[in-house]
Amino acid sequence: MDLAGLAEAGAVSIGSATVATALVALLGIPLAYLLARRPGRAMAVLGFVVQLPLALPPLASGTLLLFLVGYASPIGRLTHGALTDSFPGIVLAEAFVSAPFLIIAARSAFAGIDTALEDVSATLGHGPWAVFRRVSLALAWRSIWAGLLLTWLRGFGEFGATVMVAYHPYSLPVFSYVAFGSEGLPAMLPIVLPTLLVAVAVMAASQFALTPRRARVQPTSNGIVTAPAAAAAARPGPQPLDFAFRRARDGFTLDVSWRTETRRLGILGASGSGKSATLRLIAGLDRADVAAMSLNGLDMTGLAPPDRAVAYVPQTYALLPHLTVHRQIRFARDCDAALAAHWTERLSLSELEHRYPAELSLGQQQRVALARALSRKSRLLLLDEPFSALDALLRARLRGELRDLQREIEGTTILVTHDPVEALLLADDLLLLEDGHVLQSGPAEQVFMRPASEAVxxxxxxxxISAGIAVTPDTIDLGGLRLWVGGTPLEPGSVGWSVRPEAVRVGTNGHLPATLLQISDVRGGQRRLRLRIGTTVLQAAADPGCDLAPGPCRVSIDPHAVQVWPA
Structure with a gap:
């Protein structure tokens, strides 16, 4: 056995596989990200080409490479045959056949990453390269490592394409083939043994690298943290917000505009109405066909998400799974250490700083997402249905907490929700959307008491929901009976109106005569009643222990609980 030749062949295979893997990583990882994030026919064709070497026999791959870079090809003539029968030729052959292993693994890993994580990172001030490096690559690295391992081992053991493109210098597989042909099976043991050792060493190294190692962060002091001046100061004056967006995608057209000066804003609509799409346009995460946006006189239309100073909390909270709570809260590029410490304490997160998102409850995750968003000086805080994943009790408690927080936040908050109770509690100005268009906007109380239509x-x-006739600026005729209403004066004529059952009370002091038609069983802690007032039949609510019987009764209705709109 030619041990010197074996050593030289082994060095060639190790070196060429390493160079080929580095080359594949340099070009393949960005390509895999594009394939995962840029859907379309062109990307589909490119993905097909990338996987082609897996379907070709190695000898066919080598033949294809000879057509592309061999002596007779334009590239071969240009390089004077430097890419065949040479070390670069071996690297080229190994890179060609092994690249799919890395690209497919990386593409799958990138595709499995929630894009909301990248979006939130962008709104936290990180540019595209920083988002790719600190989020996408950080979350996909284990799959990428496995792909690199397979790529290296595939290149190290490649024979068919190598023997076609670069018979010299001998790589280890080619050397093995020559040695077997000249000396037979006994000569294989010195070759197989080091090859096996190399494979085992690489596998062991990969397993070590894939083993999670979590750094533990000690909780901060539980002492009282003095609120930073920005958080402790009184709420400043109006901050005018003005935007107009038009965007047509996949058969859905969003056409929305709003001008307001209030700092607690709500966007209300049913699922699919365009609420979240509007929020993403405000954050700069999506592009509109026509766009204009300004905040407090600053034109933000052309600003990229990292430059908008907008804090964004999506429905999923988008906590980075590879970061502890401590690092999560301080992830923003321009994180204010004092603000981070204040909100960590204010939101009772000090004892959780060493935990990862998977170790937190939904309520804790929401508080971490809020603390992360508030730990930088932002002009806007965007909340996309932050309570949708919570149970009723937790939702009610966290709504109250957020209402308290809004008094401390310096910037403007925009809450997206489909819950009118939530909107009225947490917003002073409302924008109501349906099918991508504005139904109504204005002060929350005014919108509630005077909706523009029955749809609103x-x-x-x-x-x-009932019908009546406005006969004076503050009364509606219900077939001979007058219903008093609050709010702005009514115009005479036919109107639609509604009132919550809880605002209709049956009692001896009621100002309206009525007829109690039906008394139902107790549900939700209340007994539902069905009664007639004039020509209108209404549902009312009563205490479970009420002593009522069907027949004539008296009813009182809170005038400020009555909604009225043009018929």
């Missing part, structure tokens, strides 16, 4: 009233959760 239903979106606001209207019950007991």
């Amino acid at each position: 009233a239903r979106l606001l959760g209207a019950e007991n």
Whole structure:
């Protein structure tokens, strides 16, 4: 056995496989990201080409490469045959046949990453390269490592394409083939043994690298943290927000505009109405066909997400799974350490700083997402249905907490929700959307009491929808009976109106005569009643222990609970 030749062949295979893997990593990882993030026919064709070497026999791959870079090809003539029968030829052959292993693994890993993680990172001030490096690559690295391992081993053991493109210098597989042909099977043991050792060493190294190693972060002091001046100061004055977006995609057209000066804003609509799409356009995460946006006199239309100083909390909270709570809260590029410490304490997260997102409850995840968003000086805080994944009790508690937080936040908050109770609690100005278009906008109380149409009233959760005639600026005729209403004066004429059952009370002091038609069983802690007032039949609510019987009764209705709209 030619041990010197064996050593030289082994060095050639190790070196060429390493160079080929580095080359594949340099070009293949960005390509895999594009394949995962840029759907379309062109990317589909490119993905097909990338996987082609897996379908070709190695000898066929080598033959194809000879057509492309051999002596007779244009590239071969240009390089004077430097890419065949040479070390670069071996690298080229190994890279060609092994590249799919890395690209496919990396593409699958990138495709499995929630794009909301990248979106949130962009709104936290990180540019595209930083988002790719600190989020996408950080989350996909284990799959990429496995792909690199397979790529290296495939290149190290490649024979068919190598023997066609670069018979010299001998790589280890070619050397093995020559040695077997000249000396037979006994000569194989010195070759197989080091090859096996190399494979085992690489596999062991990969397993070590794939083993998770979590750094533990000690919780910060539980002492009282003094609120930074920005958080402790009184809420500043109006901050005018003005935007107009038009965007047509996949058969859905979003055409929305709004001008407001209030700092607590709500966007209300049913699922698919365009609420979240509007929020993403405000954050700069999506592009509109026509766009204009300014905040407090600053034109933000052309600003990229990292430059908008907008904090974004998506429905999923988008916590980075590879970061502890401590690092999560401080992830923003321009994180303010004092603000981070304040909100960590204010939101009761000090004891959780060493945990990862998977170790947190939904309520804890929401608080971490809020703390992360608030730990930088932002002009806008965008909340996309932050309570949708929570149970009723937790939702009610966290709504109250957020309402308190809004008094401390310096910037403007925009809440997206489909829950009218949530919108009325957490917003002073409302924008109501349906099918991508604005139904109504204005102060929350005014929108609630004077919806523009029955569609708006239903979106606001209207019950007991009825018809009547406005006879004075503050009364509606219900077939001979007068219903008093609050709010702005009414125009004479036919109107639609509604009132919540809880605002209709039966009692001896009621100002309206009525007839109690039906008494139902207790549900949700209340007994539902069905009664007639004039020509209108309404649902009412009563305490479970009420002593009522069908027949004539008196009813009182809170005038400020009555919604009225033009018929």
